[in-house]
Amino acid sequence: MPFYDLRCKECGEEFNTWASIQQRENKEIECPNCHSRELEPVFKNVNFIVSSKSYDSGSSCSSGCCGGSCGF
Ligand SMILES: [Zn+2]
Incomplete structure (x- = not known):
């Protein structure tokens, strides 16, 4: 499973x-x-970007910044 940094x-x-x-x-x-479900991803550290490569499978995210969940 991906690990998410999220902000409500x-x-x-x-x-x-x-x-x-x-x-x-x-x-x-x-x-x-x-308990709101209106969440947005937070990208705030290098570790997240580096580690995202390991679980970036079948992603539509061209930059690989989020494992395909950010819609960019
Ligand atoms: Zn909240």
Whole structure:
């Protein structure tokens, strides 16, 4: 499973979670603070970008920045 850094659009809470891409796409991930499902990915460290190569399979993300979940 990919590891996500996410930020809640409702309350601004930032948190990390393991989830499948399907869970991410289906918005099955909830903010631990307010339980909103309106989340956006956070990219804030080099480790995330480097490690993303290892689970970037069948991605539509041209830059490989998120494992295909960001829509870029
Ligand atoms: Zn929240």
